[in-house]
Amino acid sequence: MKVQLTVNGKEITADVEDRMLLVHFLRDVADLTATNIGCETTSCGACTVLLDGESVKSCTVLAAQADGHSVTTLEGLSSTVPPYDSGEMHPVQKAFHTEHGLQCGYCTPGMVMAIVSLLKENPSPTEADVRSGLEGNICRCTGYHNIVQAALVAAASSNADSSTTGAGK
Amino acid sequence: MSILGTRVIRTEDPRLLTSGGVYVDDLREPELAGAVRATFVRSTVAHALITGIDTSEALAQPGVVAVLTVADMTDLPAPPPAEPPAEGAPPAEGPMPLGGQWSEPLLAVDRVRFVGEPVALVLTDSTYQGEDAAELVSVDYEQLPAVPSIEAALAGESLLFPDAGTNVCTQGLGQVTDDSIFDDCEVIVEGDVVNQRVACLPMEGRSTAAAWVNGKLTVWTSTQNAQIARLILTAIGLPPDAIRVVAPDVGGGFGAKIGVDRESIIIAWAAKHTGRPVRWVETRTENLLAMTQGRAQLHHVKLGGTRDGHIKAYRLDVIQDTGAYPRMSGFLPMLTNLMAPGVYDIPAVQAGYKVVVTDGTPVAAYRGAGRPEAAATIERMVDWYAAEAGIDPAAVRKLNFIQPDQFPFVTKTGAPYDTGDYESALDKVLEAAGYDDLRAEQQRRRAAGATRQLGIGLASYVEITAADAAAGETAKVEVHGDGTATVYTGSSAHGQGHHTAFAMLVTAELGIPMDKIEVIHGDTDLIPDGIGTYASRSLQLGGSAVQKAAIEVKDEAAKKAAELFEAAESDVMLDAETGTWHIVGDPDKSLSWSQVASAAEAGLIVANVRFTADRPTFPFGTHLSLVEVDVETGKVTLLRHVTADDAGPVLNPILLDGQRHGGIAQGAAQALCEEILYDADGNPLTSTLADYAAITAAELPSFELLRSETPTPVNPMGVKGIGEAGTIGATPAVHNAVIDAVSHLGVRHIDMPMTPERVWTAIQQGGARKVSAE
Numbered sequence: 001m002k003v004q005l006t007v008n009g010k011e012i013t014a015d016v017e018d019r020m021l022l023v024h025f026l027r028d029v030a031d032l033t034a035t036n037i038g039c040e041t042t043s044c045g046a047c048t049v050l051l052d053g054e055s056v057k058s059c060t061v062l063a064a065q066a067d068g069h070s071v072t073t074l075e076g077l078s079s080t081v082p083p084y085d086s087g088e089m090h091p092v093q094k095a096f097h098t099e100h101g102l103q104c105g106y107c108t109p110g111m112v113m114a115i116v117s118l119l120k121e122n123p124s125p126t127e128a129d130v131r132s133g134l135e136g137n138i139c140r141c142t143g144y145h146n147i148v149q150a151a152l153v154a155a156a157s158s159n160a161d162s163s164t165t166g167a168g169k
Numbered sequence: 170m171s172i173l174g175t176r177v178i179r180t181e182d183p184r185l186l187t188s189g190g191v192y193v194d195d196l197r198e199p200e201l202a203g204a205v206r207a208t209f210v211r212s213t214v215a216h217a218l219i220t221g222i223d224t225s226e227a228l229a230q231p232g233v234v235a236v237l238t239v240a241d242m243t244d245l246p247a248p249p250p251a252e253p254p255a256e257g258a259p260p261a262e263g264p265m266p267l268g269g270q271w272s273e274p275l276l277a278v279d280r281v282r283f284v285g286e287p288v289a290l291v292l293t294d295s296t297y298q299g300e301d302a303a304e305l306v307s308v309d310y311e312q313l314p315a316v317p318s319i320e321a322a323l324a325g326e327s328l329l330f331p332d333a334g335t336n337v338c339t340q341g342l343g344q345v346t347d348d349s350i351f352d353d354c355e356v357i358v359e360g361d362v363v364n365q366r367v368a369c370l371p372m373e374g375r376s377t378a379a380a381w382v383n384g385k386l387t388v389w390t391s392t393q394n395a396q397i398a399r400l401i402l403t404a405i406g407l408p409p410d411a412i413r414v415v416a417p418d419v420g421g422g423f424g425a426k427i428g429v430d431r432e433s434i435i436i437a438w439a440a441k442h443t444g445r446p447v448r449w450v451e452t453r454t455e456n457l458l459a460m461t462q463g464r465a466q467l468h469h470v471k472l473g474g475t476r477d478g479h480i481k482a483y484r485l486d487v488i489q490d491t492g493a494y495p496r497m498s499g500f501l502p503m504l505t506n507l508m509a510p511g512v513y514d515i516p517a518v519q520a521g522y523k524v525v526v527t528d529g530t531p532v533a534a535y536r537g538a539g540r541p542e543a544a545a546t547i548e549r550m551v552d553w554y555a556a557e558a559g560i561d562p563a564a565v566r567k568l569n570f571i572q573p574d575q576f577p578f579v580t581k582t583g584a585p586y587d588t589g590d591y592e593s594a595l596d597k598v599l600e601a602a603g604y605d606d607l608r609a610e611q612q613r614r615r616a617a618g619a620t621r622q623l624g625i626g627l628a629s630y631v632e633i634t635a636a637d638a639a640a641g642e643t644a645k646v647e648v649h650g651d652g653t654a655t656v657y658t659g660s661s662a663h664g665q666g667h668h669t670a671f672a673m674l675v676t677a678e679l680g681i682p683m684d685k686i687e688v689i690h691g692d693t694d695l696i697p698d699g700i701g702t703y704a705s706r707s708l709q710l711g712g713s714a715v716q717k718a719a720i721e722v723k724d725e726a727a728k729k730a731a732e733l734f735e736a737a738e739s740d741v742m743l744d745a746e747t748g749t750w751h752i753v754g755d756p757d758k759s760l761s762w763s764q765v766a767s768a769a770e771a772g773l774i775v776a777n778v779r780f781t782a783d784r785p786t787f788p789f790g791t792h793l794s795l796v797e798v799d800v801e802t803g804k805v806t807l808l809r810h811v812t813a814d815d816a817g818p819v820l821n822p823i824l825l826d827g828q829r830h831g832g833i834a835q836g837a838a839q840a841l842c843e844e845i846l847y848d849a850d851g852n853p854l855t856s857t858l859a860d861y862a863a864i865t866a867a868e869l870p871s872f873e874l875l876r877s878e879t880p881t882p883v884n885p886m887g888v889k890g891i892g893e894a895g896t897i898g899a900t901p902a903v904h905n906a907v908i909d910a911v912s913h914l915g916v917r918h919i920d921m922p923m924t925p926e927r928v929w930t931a932i933q934q935g936g937a938r939k940v941s942a943e
Contacts, residue, residue, distance in 0.1 A: 017297065024296070027194075034189025036420070038372050039453035043858035046372055074189055093186045097178055100823040103831065104664030105185035106192065106372040106420030127871065135867040138858070140372050140421050141664045142827060143834030143895075144866035 003067040007032065008076025016063050022056075023047045025063035026073060034074040034109045038138065045137030048110035048117075049073050055117035057110075057136070074109035077116065091161070092116050092154040101150035103141035111137050115151045124155060171745075173677050177821050179669045180683060181662075190418035193376035193389050194450045200380040200387060205234050207436055207449035208299030210289035210306040211458065212281035215317065215528035215851025216327065217310035219279050219288070227291060227305040232298035235443055236306060237290045239276040244442060246406040270333045271526070273494035275404075275435050281310070282329050282493035283528050284853050285458025290435055292447060315528045315851035319467050319490050322525035329493065329526045336525050338491065339499040341506060344521035350482040354473025358553045363920040364542045366465035366490065366845040367838075368861055369535045371663075373420020374456035377433040378448040379440035387413045388437050390429055393422040394661050394701020395691045398429045405438045409693075412437075416691030419663035423835070424534030425461050426663070427703050432459070457856045462845055463535020465490040466502065466542045472550040478560045478568045485509045485546060487522040492531035499524050501532070504539030504633070507584050511547040512591045512631045512789060513569040518581035528851035534703060536835055537632070537893040541900055544630040548901035549918070552627070556912050561608075562905070563599060566629050567592055584633065586787045587881045594813040595629055595791040597875050602793045602811045615913050624796045624910025628901035631789040634705035634890025638883070641781030642706070643699050644714035646675060646722050648774045650767035652748075653685040656718075659699020660711030661691050665892065666824040667707060671715045673821060678719035680748030681762055698779075705788070705890020708820060713884045714780035721776030726750070726765050733760055733768055786881045786889035790814035792833070792902035798910035803929030805841060805907050807870055812898060815877035816891040825891055826874055832895020833872050838864035839896075840903035844922050862922075911935065 004013045007030050014029045026032050026049065037059055038046030047058040050072040058071075072080060077090045092115050095101065102108040111134070118125065118133040125133065130151045131144070139147060189195070224236040277288045289306050293299040314327035321327070322336040329336060351357055377390040386407060392398045395414040402412050419426065432449065440447045451460070467488045474480040489502040502522035509520040555565040570591040571578050578586045598604075604625070611623040643659035656671050668688040675686050689695060700710070723743060730750040731738040740753050750760040766774050795809040810833055819825050842862040846854040855861040880887025900921070907923045908916055916935035919927055 019297065031197075033191070033195035036189070036192070036373070037194075037450075039858040041453070041857045041859040043863075044372065044453070074187070078187065089183075089186065096186055097182045100178065100827050102182060102185060103666070103827055104372065104421040105181075105190040105418060108185055109189050112186070131866040131869070135865045138372065138863050138865060140370055140423070140835070140863075141831045143830035143832070143872065144869055145830040145834075145871050146827065148866060148871065 001064060003063050005066050006070035008072060009079060018064060020063045021059055022061040022063050022066050023058035026058060026071065032073050032075050036106055036109060038107065043138065045114055046107050046110040048113045048137065050113055050117060055114050074112060077112065090116065091158045092119070092150070095150040095154035095157065099146045099150040099153055101142065101146045107137060107139040111139060111147055115154065118151065119155050119158065123159060125151070127152065171677050172673050174819055176823050177669060177673055178823065179666050180672060181666065181668050190420070192373050192418050192420050193378050193391050193448070196378060196389055196417060200382055201378055201446045201448065204378060204446035204448040205292040205294060206296045206299045207439065207447050208291045208293065208303045209287045209432065209455065210291060210303045210308065211455070212277065212284055212286040212288055214281065214310050214312055215284050215315040216313045216329070217281050218313065219277060219281060219308060220311050221309040222289060223307040224289065226307065227302040230298065230302040230305060232294040233302045234292040234294065234445065237439060239274070239278050241442065242275065242438070245438065270330055271338055271495050273431060275431050283530055284851065285455065285530060286493065287432055287435065290439060292439065292443065292445070317528055317847045317849060317851040319488050319525055319527065322527045329528065337523055338495045338526055339524045341499070341503065341522040345519050347519065350517035350519065351471065351473040354481050355476040356554060356558045357471065357473040358550060358557055359471040360918060362468040362470055362546050362549055364464045364466040364468065364545055365921055366529065366532065367463050367535065367843045368457055368845055369423040369425035369460060369463055370863060371421030371423055371425065374451040374453060375426070375430060375432060375460055376450040377429065377436045378446065379437045380446040381441040381444060385411055385413065386437060386441055387415065389415045389417055390433050391419045391426055392416050392429055393426045393663060393703055394428060394699065395693050396659060396697070396699040397427065397701055399693045401428045402434060402437050404434050405441060414693045416661055422663045423536045424463065424538055424703060427534055453858055454856050457861055458853060459530060461496060461533035462492070462530050463532065464542060464839070465532045466505065468546045470546055470550050472554050474554060476558060478558055478565045480513055480515050480554065480569045482517040483510060483515050484519040489522060489524045490527050490529060490532060491524050492527060492529040494531045495524060495526060496531045496533045501539035505543045507582050508540050508543035508633060509547060509582050510580050511544055512571060512629045514571045514575065515581065520582055529847060536832065536896045540632045540893065541836070541897045544628065544632065544897045545901045545904065548628040548630065549904055552905045552908065553917055556917060562627050563595065563604065566595060566627065585784060586631065587883055588879050589631060589787065589789050590879050591629055591789055594789060594815055594877050597813045597877060598791045598793045598811050601873060601875055602795070602809065607795060620801055621797045621799055622910045624798055624906040626794040626796070626902045626904065626906025626909055627791065628898050628905065629791045630898045631787050632894060632897045633785050633787055635709050635782065636704050636785045638710065638782035638785050640700050641779050642710035642714045643696065643779050644711065644718040645775065645777045646715065646718035648679065648681065648722055648726065648762055648766045650763060650772045652681065652761055652763035652766065653687070654679065654681045656686065656688045656715055657696045658688065658690045658711050658715060659696055659701065660707045661701040663702065665702065665707060665828065667711070670708060670712060670820055670824055674712055674716045675719045678716060678723060678745065679762070680743060680745040682748065705892040709786060709884050709888050709890060710780055710782065712888070713886060714778055716886065717780050718776040718778045721778060722774050725774050725776065729769050729774070730760055730765050733765065734758065782883050784883055786883050788814065788816045788889040788891065788894050790877060790894060790898055792898035794902040794906040796903065796906040796910055798907060798928060800911065800914070800932055803925035803932065805923060805928060807837060807841070807868065807903065809870055809873060810837070810899065811873040811875070813875040813877040814891065814894045814898065815879050816894065817880045817888040818878050818886060820888065828891045829874055829895040830872055832893060833899040834864055834869055836896040836899025837869065837903045839900045840921050840923060841868070842922050842924065
């Protein structure tokens with residue numbers, strides 16, 4: 001079947017198998033390989049992307065279900081924050097770097113996207129909020145300690161930014 | 170000020186955080202253009218003879234390029250013939266009798282020994298076609314009685330390797346069982362302690378791509394050591410120099426990616442056999458069925474001492490379930506035996522092991538590899554003994570620690586401990602945790618009969634790192650004419666931060682800025698000689714090698730700088746802060762690295778070294794875990810985890826702590842939730858992440874990490890390994906905490922994982938025992 005998706009702001013049209021998963025569309029059709037596959041049971045969250053701004057696990061969404069919708073992957077994240085397309089990292093990416101929130105990097109794209117979504121829903125989470133919010137994302141390297149820390153630092157820095165500029169997005 | 174010891178955020182991260190890593194499935198190398206997808210047909214039964222394989226229906230499917238079975242492997246060198254054992258001979262002794270009658274084939278030959286064993290390989294144009302076609306390969310099995318457990322293996326009614334005549338593939342050397350060591354003991358505790366089978370579970374499973382081009386095979390594989398992988402891949406009948414192995418980004422290993430498994434050898438063979446590039450990326454179910462797993466030991470233990478807390482005797486008998494094929498055979502329980510007495514000066518210690526084959530996934534290294542099992546059991550038994558003797562577990566530990574003035578100390582099991590200060594690590598943790606206050610709060614809750622009881626668990630551990638110190642590690646450092654440096658390391662990163670750590674070492678020696686230093690690993694064309702990453706060896710061996718190479722580069726450059734200055738070499742010095750060369754006492758004249766290196770003959774200065782150490786190191790520490798146990802439901806909540814882990818001087822605290830965090834989580838996971846299970850027929854019950862209870866952020870607290878830095882004399886930096894310490898300390902601390910929470914209810918032991926059901930059941934049984942004892 002023919003599908004048309006907007007991926008990181010770019011329109012992609014392709015003829016795909018009905019059963020093609022969104023994650024395979026992103027990796028094999030759109031050739032965006034940051035999004036990883038870590039399981040087949042919606043358990044690990046490595047494939048988390050934003051579908052119309054909300055986090056989904058792209059291993060359990062069909063490309064067909066995303067037809068006509070917009071998807072943001074790790075590769076497109078920096079272009080979602082002002083100043084757009086500056087190449088500056090998103091606050092969550094920056095916090096992962098400063099807080100050592102990643103080791104092998106495999107869960108990282110999904111983890112970052114899940115936190116972006118979590119902070120959009122709850123801009124000032126407690127540690128407990130972050131921990132329960134990340135229950136669907138497995139990391140085997142970090143023990144989650146610095147990932148949780150990165151989420152809290154990103155929240156604090158975003159809140160500080162919006163209070164100084166008065167322009168919360 | 171030196172950069173060493175400071176917090177440096179990773180140079181690896183910007184790429185991983187913006188475009189993502191490049192793992193095997195992400196490779197877009199031209200040699201892999203048009204690569205076919207490999208899908209394994211795996212055994213669906215635990216133990217059976219293969220009576221036929223029909224590939225015709227699969228071959229007729231769209232997109233199918235080939236369906237390969239053992240019958241196609243005629244272009245492989247024959248495996249060495251098995252030597253039959255002498256009639257009635259006992260099982261072999263010692264750690265490593267591999268191969269021979271216990272050989273693991275590539276594709277199954279005529280028998281399968283675990284669910285998930287590779288039987289055939291389907292090559293297709295796309296992944297989905299592969300999954301469809303693999304379903305249609307028809308394998309006829311004549312089922313045999315399964316050997317799903319250690320008990321079934323020892324019963325010996327069904328044999329995995331009938332030619333061997335036993336399921337016991339090896340046992341410890343010179344085992345002694347002399348009960349007289351317990352004669353003077355006033356308090357004796359004895360029992361079975363299970364160290365359950367767990368999944369290593371790197372987030373990226375196994376993956377390999379291979380291309381055969383112009384008589385050379387290139388293999389990209391997710392491995393902890395490209396050079397060892399290359400050696401293993403020679404099994405397909407190529408000499409090492411006809412094989413290039415590349416480790417791209419590797420999404421975690423934890424011991425299960427040491428070298429390569431049989432699947433990767435098959436992929437390499439298939440690329441050569443068909444002439445087509447091949448790529449295989451396993452699914453999570455394949456990963457949980459067929460990637461090597463960890464632990465899987467049953468311990469029978471006896472510990473005795475005086476009424477006032479002095480431990481006098483300890484015996485540990487290990488039975489290792491090695492799974493269907495003895496990958497590491499006796500090596501893991503040998504380490505468990507070696508580390509049996511832990512941090513204690515115990516006058517009499519006996520340790521032995523047996524290794525049995527079962528119809529389970531093969532067992533190999535998992536973060537700690539034999540040492541966590543030793544620490545888990547001695548620490549559990551010390552608490553058990555303390556509870557029986559009615560003495561505080563911290564006090565019992567202090568009474569029995571090997572003292573700082575006893576080092577170097579050789580244990581009764583022969584472990585040559587380098588340095589240690591066990592009591593100081595324990596004291597730091599007790600103080601930071603507020604131990605006395607926690608005990609007081611525990612008493613309050615007990616007196617009040619609270620639903621949520623508090624448990625405090627201690628574990629003081631010592632472990633062995635870089636056990637193969639003599640193998641060492643390689644490093645090459647080059648300083649180029651443009652003033653940049655390249656480091657080639659035989660060590661192999663998969664998340665640890667080698668690139669940052671090794672660049673820090675070079676910048677500290679040479680003053681070349683971090684952003685002008687490139688670190689390269691995992692390519693056998695560039696680095697033919699190397700060992701790789703396991704056994705917490707990377708900094709102490711690989712890092713020491715990098716530092717040694719940098720020092721040699723500096724010495725060589727000093728000669729060149731002296732020539733350029735027309736000065737004596739002894740009058741030339743490097744300012745390591747600025748990376749410039751000077752004449753002593755004349756700060757106005759200087760040469761840059763670029764000037765010095767471009768004046769060298771080859772236009773660069775190179776040092777190529779191997780660093781070896783003459784013995785391993787023995788990091789140590791203490792973990793304290795605080796848990797709450799709901800006595801009505803058995804649910805455990807991990808509230809705090811406080812640790813002092815001593816790996817010597819710290820190179821980069823964020824990397825050190827990152828290793829500790831990950832280790833603690835995996836250790837706690839074993840104590841609380843993770844276990845690979847089989848049913849009575851050997852069918853795996855935990856083959857997806859919906860069934861295997863991998864620990865998540867929601868089940869863990871943030872960790873409280875304390876510093877402890879006792880240098881070792883074994884290497885110039887004084888550093889020891891930290892990769893596995895967290896796991897080794899955390900499992901027994903959490904284990905002891907849960908049992909401590911309910912010990913006043915008569916509970917003395919609960920096997921891991923301590924699920925709510927197990928905890929609740931133990932409370933009911935413990936309570937019953939207490940009632941009957943009164």
